Amino acid sequence: MKSTSSPADLRPTRYDALVAAAVLVLAIAVAVAVYAPARAGGEEPVVVVTAGGEEVYRLPLRQFPDAPVTFTHNGYTLTLRPDASGSDSGVYVAQSDCPGHDCVHMGVIRRTGQSIVCLPAQIVIRLEGGSGGPDLTVG
């Protein structure tokens, strides 16, 4: 093998360093642009309420009002309130005139995929969107 370059020619110069730095910056920028939106999910959880299968309410969780929101269906009324006691905001059924009060017992929901169901009222409150939530919840 024959070399036409002297050892001095192969020694890195400041131009080489500049090109390497530029390549690194460009690669990181491309990686962030490609992967970051997919990982972040790009949205926050949304509170969706259905009554008898019809959607009656939809609002980003963070914008849920401080004042209680009531929903009436099938002869029963539920009162939904925000909860800010944890690190993430959430909502819960504070009151219900349904028998059993299962919906009240379900407590606060904060994460995508969680839901509160009131069978007598046929009202479902669930958190949609966001990122990182499971596909299904059992229990």
Next chain:
Amino acid sequence: MKRRFFLPAMLALCLLTSCTVPSAKPEPEPVTAELFAMDTYMSLVAYGDEAQDALTEASQVINDLDRTLSRTREGSDVWNLNHAGSVVPSADTAVLLNAALRYTADTEGCFDITIAPLVEAWGITTDSPRVPSQEEIDALLKKVGPQHLLLTADMARLDKGCAVDLGAIAKGYAGDAVADVFSRYGVESGAVSLGGNVYVCGTRPDGNPWQVAIQDPQGEGYACTLLLSDAFAVTSGGYQRYFTGPDGTVYQHILDPATGRPAQSDLLSVTVVCPNGTRADAYSTALYVMGEQRAWQFWEARDGGDRAFDMVLVTADGRLVVTPGLADRFREEESAPYEVHFITR
């Protein structure tokens, strides 16, 4: 100078080409259905060319089963059996009654559909729950037991004053029926939640297993997550359906057929994972009644056999007990306050 730029240029090429852009192939659109049936809320999602037809038929099947198997719906097979003492059962009712008797024997009575008279007396999920007197419980316990239900080729009979309640097994059976519908329509990706019963068909459209989170029975989040495909997962626990008596005592809704009272379990919830929805449903109730020690023994005795299953027990003293079949499909929940214990064979 050109040679000096060769190495950095190659490095640039390597770095940039390694940033492969995610496939531009669009995610298939899900088809969804929701319904209130069998005293619970159900949601179904399916993917594929015939997903819409599959969900339409699955919803129909579930509603038909509800009409047939409901204890409270006048004219259903179970209502007729409980009120008239006998019925010529539909094919589904006959299959399920036979299965229920098998599971009663299998679980040594911890699962028992003849508990219905006591369910009625407690009325825990009704408008007027109450605590029956011990005398009343003792009298009703005499009406409980598989010996009171006689099944022949074309008839089901109950002893006088006895009744059955398929609530602890009917949703599991409905899950099996939905799986059958999905299979006939060629659905290869779908997920179904029938109250506390989950069925996942195939994998998610992206090829990954479905993420099934187990509700934390004493918190607001999840106890853990299971990565499942082609499986049923059913959870039983007393933490959502209960009532508080006049003296402040909490009475949860799962009754122990041996005592006629709410099960005094050292478990907060039991999740059973297996390839059969009916079995998962019956076992989850039975294991909750059994408690941790007997649940272990029950699992161990069936491990490797044709009635094998996996389970996640959430214990009252803060542990998650997980069978080895779920070890590589188990994801711990960082915020959950549980110590994870994997059972070893």
